[in-house]
Amino acid sequence: xxxxxxxxxxxxxxxxxxxxxxxxxxxxxxxxxxxxxxxxxxxxxxxxxxxxxxxxxxxxxxxxxxxxxxxxxxxxxxxxxxxxxxxxxxxxxxxxxxxxxxxxxxxxxxxxxxxxxxxxxxxxxxxxxxxxxxxxxxxxxxxxxxxxxxxxxxxxxxxxxxxxxxxxxxxxxxxxxxxxxxxxxxxxxxxxxxxxxxxxxxxxxxxxxxxxxxxxxxxxxxxxxxxxxxxxxxxxxxxxxxxxxxxxxxxxxxx
Numbered sequence: 001x002x003x004x005x006x007x008x009x010x011x012x013x014x015x016x017x018x019x020x021x022x023x024x025x026x027x028x029x030x031x032x033x034x035x036x037x038x039x040x041x042x043x044x045x046x047x048x049x050x051x052x053x054x055x056x057x058x059x060x061x062x063x064x065x066x067x068x069x070x071x072x073x074x075x076x077x078x079x080x081x082x083x084x085x086x087x088x089x090x091x092x093x094x095x096x097x098x099x100x101x102x103x104x105x106x107x108x109x110x111x112x113x114x115x116x117x118x119x120x121x122x123x124x125x126x127x128x129x130x131x132x133x134x135x136x137x138x139x140x141x142x143x144x145x146x147x148x149x150x151x152x153x154x155x156x157x158x159x160x161x162x163x164x165x166x167x168x169x170x171x172x173x174x175x176x177x178x179x180x181x182x183x184x185x186x187x188x189x190x191x192x193x194x195x196x197x198x199x200x201x202x203x204x205x206x207x208x209x210x211x212x213x214x215x216x217x218x219x220x221x222x223x224x225x226x227x228x229x230x231x232x233x234x235x236x237x238x239x240x241x242x243x244x245x246x247x248x249x250x251x252x253x254x255x
Contacts (some may be wrong), residue, residue: 001135003227008128009121011104015091015129018138022100023052024158025133026145027126029119030059032069033149034076038083040149045097047157054139055099056126057149060106064115073107091129102129120239123216124232131231134223143171144226146240148217152178161220169225169251170244173218200255212253216240225250 004012026044030037037057044055059077061070080086084094084101090111092103104125105111113121123146130144143161147153154173161171177193179186196213203211219240226232229246233239247253 003230004128004132004135007230008132009125011090011125012128012132015132016089016093018054018100018133019093020100021137022054022133022139023141024049024143024145025054025056025130025139025141026147027123027130028055028057028147028149029122029126030057030073030076030149031061031065031119031122032072034072034079036150037076038079040147040151040153041096041099041101043152044157045099047153047155047159049158051098053099053158054102054130054133055096056102056104056129058104058106058122058126060118060122061112062115062118063112065112070107070112077103077105077107104129116236117234118236119216120233120235120237123239124234127226127232131223131226142223143220144223146216146219146221151217167252168222168254169247170219170221170253172212172244172253172255173220175213175215175218209248209252210245212244212248212255214241214244219244221247222251 028040041055044050044053057080059073061073080101080103081088084096086092086094086103090105094101106113106122106125127144127146130139133139134142177189179189200211200213225247228250233242235242244253
């Protein structure tokens with residue numbers, strides 16, 4: 001409660017009371033994701049225990065963003081409002097298939113993000129909302145998941161954090177990139193992924209407490225640890241890296 005009072009985003013003051021209780025929550029920032037977000041939501045809805053899960057989507061654009069991006073965000077929000085029976089409000093609750101769905105409006109004129117902030121602020125808005133609803137008892141589970149608008153999750157996505165306990169502040173999900181493009185592009189992607197894994201393996205071999213992947217779509221963190229480190233950094237990029245480095249100082253990051 002101290003974190004929410006001192007460091008929570010102002011938008012929390014206008015949050016609605018959830019229509020039902022949930023056990024799980026995930027946060028997604030979405031900017032110019034008209035083609036990919038519906039597929040991500042479908043993937044989340046097919047994971048086990050999805051009927052007890054809430055997904056908070058912050059559709060966002062910066063005030064200095066391209067008009068094409070703003071138009072795409074408007075179309076995405078309209079699609080979600082139609083599918084999920086969502087009211088056109090700054091924070092609206094509805095559903096997507098068997099998932100609970102909250103849409104946060106940071107795409108409309110007057111609600112867009114500042115020019116010097118971006119995905120970090122969008123993630124923070126969603127995570128702060130999740131923390132507030134956990135604090136007031138609307139969400140039972142202690143874990144907040146953070147993912148992206150262009151991923152497919154495993155069937156165990158909603159279940160996995162149950163195994164995390166004790167001194168753990170965060171859990172990092174395993175990952176694999178989906179090959180795409182021509183043969184040269186697929187090989188480049190394979191090389192890049194091998195580099196990511198080799199780097200973390202080297203950190204483990206060296207005994208580093210920071211031997212984990214810092215990729216935004218893989219993160220699941222405990223709500224108390226999130227409050228301890230004063231939330232998500234409001235950066236245009238790298239917010240996932242800096243959050244995990246802070247979380248590693250208050251508990252173990254499990255991979």
